[in-house]
Amino acid sequence: MTAMEELFIRTKAENRAALIGYIPAGFPSKAACIEVIKAMVAGGVDAVEIGFPYSDPVMDGPVIQAAAEQSLSAGTGAEDVFDVLKATTDLGVPGLVMTYWNPIEKYGVEKFAQSLQAAGGSGVITPDLTIEESGLWKSAAEAAQINRIYVVAPSTSTARMPLVTSQCSGFIYAASLMGVTGTRNSVSNGASELVARIRQTSATPVAVGLGVSTKAQAQEVAAYADGVIVGSAFIRLIQESENFETGLLRVQELAAALADGVRR
Amino acid sequence: MVSNNVDSEAASQILGHFGRFGGRFVPEALISALDDLTAAHLSAQNDPEFQRELAYLHRTYTGRPSIITEAPRFAEHAGGVRILLKREDLNHTGSHKINNVLGQALLTKRMGKKRIIAETGAGQHGVASATAAALMGLECVVYMGEEDTRRQSLNVARMKLLGAEVIPVTQGSRTLKDAINEAMRDWVTNVDSTHYLMGTVAGPHPFPTMVRDFQKIIGEEAREQVLELTGKLPDAVLACIGGGSNAIGIFHRFIDDHSVRLIGLEAGGRGVQSGFHAATITGGSVGVLHGTRSFVLQDGNGQTVESHSISAGLDYPGVGPEHAYLHEIGRAEYRAITDAEAMNAFSLLSKTEGIIPAIESAHALAGAIDIGKELASAGHSDAVLLLNLSGRGDKDVQTAAEYFGITL
Numbered sequence A: 001m002t003a004m005e006e007l008f009i010r011t012k013a014e015n016r017a018a019l020i021g022y023i024p025a026g027f028p029s030k031a032a033c034i035e036v037i038k039a040m041v042a043g044g045v046d047a048v049e050i051g052f053p054y055s056d057p058v059m060d061g062p063v064i065q066a067a068a069e070q071s072l073s074a075g076t077g078a079e080d081v082f083d084v085l086k087a088t089t090d091l092g093v094p095g096l097v098m099t100y101w102n103p104i105e106k107y108g109v110e111k112f113a114q115s116l117q118a119a120g121g122s123g124v125i126t127p128d129l130t131i132e133e134s135g136l137w138k139s140a141a142e143a144a145q146i147n148r149i150y151v152v153a154p155s156t157s158t159a160r161m162p163l164v165t166s167q168c169s170g171f172i173y174a175a176s177l178m179g180v181t182g183t184r185n186s187v188s189n190g191a192s193e194l195v196a197r198i199r200q201t202s203a204t205p206v207a208v209g210l211g212v213s214t215k216a217q218a219q220e221v222a223a224y225a226d227g228v229i230v231g232s233a234f235i236r237l238i239q240e241s242e243n244f245e246t247g248l249l250r251v252q253e254l255a256a257a258l259a260d261g262v263r264r
Numbered sequence B: 001m002v003s004n005n006v007d008s009e010a011a012s013q014i015l016g017h018f019g020r021f022g023g024r025f026v027p028e029a030l031i032s033a034l035d036d037l038t039a040a041h042l043s044a045q046n047d048p049e050f051q052r053e054l055a056y057l058h059r060t061y062t063g064r065p066s067i068i069t070e071a072p073r074f075a076e077h078a079g080g081v082r083i084l085l086k087r088e089d090l091n092h093t094g095s096h097k098i099n100n101v102l103g104q105a106l107l108t109k110r111m112g113k114k115r116i117i118a119e120t121g122a123g124q125h126g127v128a129s130a131t132a133a134a135l136m137g138l139e140c141v142v143y144m145g146e147e148d149t150r151r152q153s154l155n156v157a158r159m160k161l162l163g164a165e166v167i168p169v170t171q172g173s174r175t176l177k178d179a180i181n182e183a184m185r186d187w188v189t190n191v192d193s194t195h196y197l198m199g200t201v202a203g204p205h206p207f208p209t210m211v212r213d214f215q216k217i218i219g220e221e222a223r224e225q226v227l228e229l230t231g232k233l234p235d236a237v238l239a240c241i242g243g244g245s246n247a248i249g250i251f252h253r254f255i256d257d258h259s260v261r262l263i264g265l266e267a268g269g270r271g272v273q274s275g276f277h278a279a280t281i282t283g284g285s286v287g288v289l290h291g292t293r294s295f296v297l298q299d300g301n302g303q304t305v306e307s308h309s310i311s312a313g314l315d316y317p318g319v320g321p322e323h324a325y326l327h328e329i330g331r332a333e334y335r336a337i338t339d340a341e342a343m344n345a346f347s348l349l350s351k352t353e354g355i356i357p358a359i360e361s362a363h364a365l366a367g368a369i370d371i372g373k374e375l376a377s378a379g380h381s382d383a384v385l386l387l388n389l390s391g392r393g394d395k396d397v398q399t400a401a402e403y404f405g406i407t408l
Helices: A003-013 A030-043 A062-073 A078-089 A101-107 A109-118 A135-144 A161-165 A190-199 A215-222 A232-240 A244-262 B006-012 B028-045 B048-062 B097-110 B124-136 B146-151 B153-161 B176-190 B207-215 B217-230 B245-254 B321-328 B339-353 B359-377 B394-404
Strands: A018-024 A047-051 A095-098 A123-125 A147-149 A172-175 A206-209 A227-230 B068-070 B082-087 B115-120 B139-145 B165-169 B194-196 B236-241 B261-269 B285-289 B292-296 B332-338 B384-389
Touching: A003 A018, A003 A047, A018 A030, A018 A062, A018 A206, A018 A232, A018 A244, A030 A047, A030 A078, A030 A232, A030 A244, A047 A078, A062 A232, A078 A095, A078 A109, A101 A109, A101 B285, A109 A123, A109 A135, A135 A147, A161 A190, A172 A190, A190 A206, A215 A227, A215 A244, A227 A232, A227 A244, A232 A244, B028 B048, B028 B097, B028 B176, B028 B207, B048 B097, B068 B217, B082 B217, B097 B115, B097 B124, B097 B194, B097 B207, B097 B245, B115 B124, B115 B176, B124 B139, B124 B153, B139 B146, B139 B176, B146 B153, B146 B165, B153 B165, B153 B394, B165 B176, B176 B194, B207 B217, B207 B245, B207 B321, B217 B245, B217 B384, B236 B245, B236 B359, B245 B261, B245 B321, B245 B384, B261 B339, B261 B359, B292 B321, B321 B332, B332 B339, B332 B359, B339 B359, B339 B394, B359 B384, B359 B394
Parallel strands: A018 A047, A018 A227, A047 A095, A095 A123, A123 A147, A172 A206, A206 A227, B082 B384, B115 B139, B115 B194, B139 B165, B236 B261, B236 B384, B261 B332
Antiparallel strands: B068 B082, B285 B292
C-alpha cells in the first residue's frame, strides 16, 4: 500500500477530505520550492503533487505555465523532480509527481517508475496519457508498486467512465470543469455530479482539482469528494508577494485555511 | 449533431496508429470530442451527399483540379530530367491548405458546431480557415505566435479582412508550437461549441488520418495527370515537409506504386549539424508532441526544442505520424534542405519558369535539383519527377527581398 492510499484511509476515518497541494519542481528555484512545500505541510497540506515542468503544458492555465517556464529556464530536469519529491516524502507526507507523458517516455518508462518509488513517491498523475496508450506505463507502475492516477473530465462518457476509473489506483483525479488549471470564482456545479458518476463505477477515492482556491470552495468540495487539490492559488501567492518570505507565510496561511475547509 | 451514439463508441476503438506512431496523447476532456469527430469523419466519407458538396466547392470555389505544369528550363539545372509541378499554388487562397479547410468546415457544420479555431504559423492555414469561415458563416478565431504575427503581418491583415479574430500568442517561444498549445487550451474549454480545425497531419487521432483524407485529392489528380501526359508513373514524387500535409496529400495515392520513390524535403535551416533547423525526421528522435507519437525535436528531458527555418510554414518541431511510419518502414525517404539551398531554388524557379513559389515549396524544388542530378549521373536522365508546388510566394516577397538584398 502506498503512503497516498494510507492517507485516504486515515482521512476517511477522520471523516474529512485530504488536502493535496501542487507546485512545479524548481519553482521559484529548486531550494525555494522545497521551502514552499514545507510551508504547505506546516499549514496542513496532507500530500504534495510535484509538477514536472514541461515545454508544452496544454492542460495548464497562465499561472502554472509561467511557473513552469521559470523553472525550465533554470534548467530543471528529471533528477531535480526526484530530488524535490524525496525532500517532500522525507517530511513524512505522501508525494506524487504530475507530468505530461513525453518526459516519462524520454527518461525511460520503467526507470521513471523505479526512480519515483526510490524517492519515496506514491504515484504519478498523467494528464495527457490516455488509457488507450497506457499499456507500458501500467506494467512499469505495477512493477514499482506505485499508483497510476488518471484524470476524468465532465465530458467523459458514461460508457467510457469505468474504462478509465478501473485503471486508477490511489485516487481518481476529477477535473471539476472543462478547461485548464487556474483559480476560478466558483467551483463548477458539474464537479459534484461528476464525482457521483465516478462513484457509480469505482470505490477508489476521488480528488477534485481545477479551480479550487479558497477555504469556502475546499469546504464545498470536501462535502462530496475524498480529496481537494489546490495548485495555482499557492503559486500565485509566491508570484505576487513582494518578497519570498512573505510568500511563504501566505502559503502557510492559505494551507491552514484550506485544511480547515476540508475538515468540513 | 453526432454525439455519443453507437458510431462514436465504435470510433473510439480505432486508435489511429501508424505502426508505433500516432495515437492519442491528450487530456481526457478532449476524448469525447475526438470520438465525435472520428465518427463524423467516417460517416461523411461514406456519405455521397457530403462528397458531392465538397467536390462542388473544389470545382467552383478552389479551382480544382489544379493543373500540372512542366518546368523544362528549371529542369536544365536538375540534370535534365523531366520535372512536373502540381500547381496547388493556383488554388484559391494560394496553397493546398484550402483542401483540408473546406472539408473540415463542412464537418463542423455537420456536427452542429458554430465556431472554429485554428493555429497558424506563416498564416496560410489561418487565411484558408478564415476564408472557409466567411464562406460558411462560422465564427473563426486564429491563434498565431506573436513572433509570427510580426513576420507575417500581411496575412494577419488578410485574416482580419475576412472577419476572423487573430489572437497573438505570447507564451513560450511565441511561434507555431505555442499557437497549437493555445488552440488546444481553447478547445478544452469550449469543446461543446467549437471545432479545432487543425491544419496539418499531426495532432491526436483522427487529425492525421482526416487531414490526409482531405489532402489525398492532390495525389489522386496528379497520378491521372502524369499518366495522361507521359503514359507512365513518375519515377519519384517530391514534397516539402513541415507537419507534412501537402506531402502526405501527394504521396498517398502512390504508396502502393512500389516503383515510385516518395521523397520528403525537410527544412534544414542553417544545417542539421548546426542545431538550427526544423528537420524533425532527419535530426529529431521519437517522442510525443501535441497529442501524437512521432519524431520530435527534443532535449534529454523530453522538452521540445525550438525549430528554425527561413520558412515559417515548415518551422515546426514535430511531424505527422504517418511520415514517421513511412520513414521507419523505408517506403519514403526524408532529406534536409538548408535555407540557402531553398532560396537558390526559389530564385531559380522564378527566373526560369516565371513562377514565384512559396519558400516552403522551394525546399521541394531544391530537392528536385539534387535528385535530378543524382538520377542523371546514374544514367536516368529520362526520369520524371512529380513535385508538389504546395503554395505561391506572394506572402514571401518581403522575406525574399530581404534575403536577396532587394530594396522595397
